[in-house]
Amino acid sequence: MKSCLPPDPNPTKPQHAMPALACDAHCHVFGPAERFPYADDRSYTPPDAPFEHLVALHDFLGFQRGVIVQASCHGTDNTAMIDAIGRGNGRYRGIAIVDDHIDGNGLDALHEGGVRGVRFNFVKHLGGAPDMGVFNRVLERIETMGWHVVLHLDATDIVELQDVLKSICVPFVIDHMGRVRAQDGLEQEPFRLLVQLMRDNPLAWVKVCGAERVSAGKRPFEDAIPYAQTLIETAPDRVLWGTDFPHPNISKDMPNDGGLVDLMFRFCPNEGLRQKLLVDNPARLYDFG
Template sequence: MKSCLPPDPNPTKPQHTMPALACDAHCHVFGPADRFPYAPDRSYTPPDAPYEHLLALHDWLGFQRGVIVQASCHGTDNTAMIDAIARGNGRYRGVAIVDDHIDEAGLHALNEGGVRAVRFNFVQHLGGRPDMQVFWRVMERVEAMGWHVVLHLDANDIVQLQDDVLARLRVPFVIDHMGRVRAQDGLEQMPFRLLVQLMRDNPLAWVKVCGAERVSVGKRPFDDAIAFAQTLIETAPDRVLWGTDFPHPNISKDMPNDGGLVDLMFRFCPDADLRQKLLVGNPARLYDFA
């Protein structure tokens, strides 16, 4: 079981001011392990990154809202995420990981706790494609709850899943990290062309234009990811989201600086109206912020 590097402890102050009610639509809380243990079958062990660290980062960067995404290292025990949402007093929403054992009461408890979506990992290093019978049963429950699903995919999964999964979904679905396409393969690579077509043609499809450090081939400031983010924003400006991905689990290249990531976002989304949608309007609509 591998360990993860800690996040950059000294985020720079962003060069620009966030709009009011800006939302970090993809972030995590990890532990602390002595209170919220990690899953025994996890594929990695992160350094603790508790609620207090996330809150301090958001205050420093200028985020007034956030979406805390359950990560695989905590498995289906969503307690740490639910605790963080409660402590945020309306500042946060959540994305849970659930399995086939959750019942209607459990789903309603998550909803009351601020959860508005479930997440499924298809990424190979996190275990690959889930049990698809379980996936579709959970999708029926997600539809009944009025939630959506977040899909963590590898680039080639966009090709493999386009017909038997993505085209069949009846709930809104969000693709994480620009589909984890590889910048070195260019804008014309098949997975990215299919992702753009999906965003153009399917009104249920959303995408997070974050994860530049995962798309990039180089080191920060990860400018080779800019063209991919710009293309997706131009294609579907009402169905794009952005987040820090703090505290950046499983980064094997160059650990990003969160202030630098905000500056990168301002470079690939310089238009104030589009940025208002990206950071405020879109997440408020999808995650039911009052």
């Protein structure tokens, strides 16, 4: 089990102001472990990054809303996330990790707590694909709730899971631009299929964040810009962006969160598209009042 580095403690102030009600659509809370223990079967141990750290960052960067995504280190125990959403007094929504034991009452409780979707991890270094029977049963249960599913994929999964992606009957969000590799070029098969998916399937959404995962180099991760631009141009009404604070599992250059905001302004310089990316799209998908 590996330990994660802490996030950059000195985020730079973004060069541009956020629009009103801007949403960080992908962030996490970790621990504190003494109150919210990490899962025994986790693949990594992060440093604590509690609710107070997230709020301080969002206040500094200019985000009035956020979506707290349950990470694998907490497993199916969503209590740290639910606690943070409740303390946010309407500022936050959540994405849960659940298993086959969840029933209608459990899902209703999560909904009441601010959850609006579930996440499934397919990434190999985090344990690989889930039991597809469980995956399908959970999607059947959330379909009537107006929820969506978030898919954390490796780039190769976009190729291998074409039939699965076509069969999903609820809105689904692909994390981190599908973790495509910038060094493989815009014509690589995973990215071509991702663009085609965004063009053809009205249920498909994508987060154009995770530039540090896509990039072949070090910050400011400029080689990820063409990928984000292409996805925004392809489906401007179904794109989202987030910081991924506090950046678990970073094995390359730890991003600076202010620098990531500046990078987002570079790949989305159009004010109208940025309004969709940061405000309108997350408000619609995550049911912000």
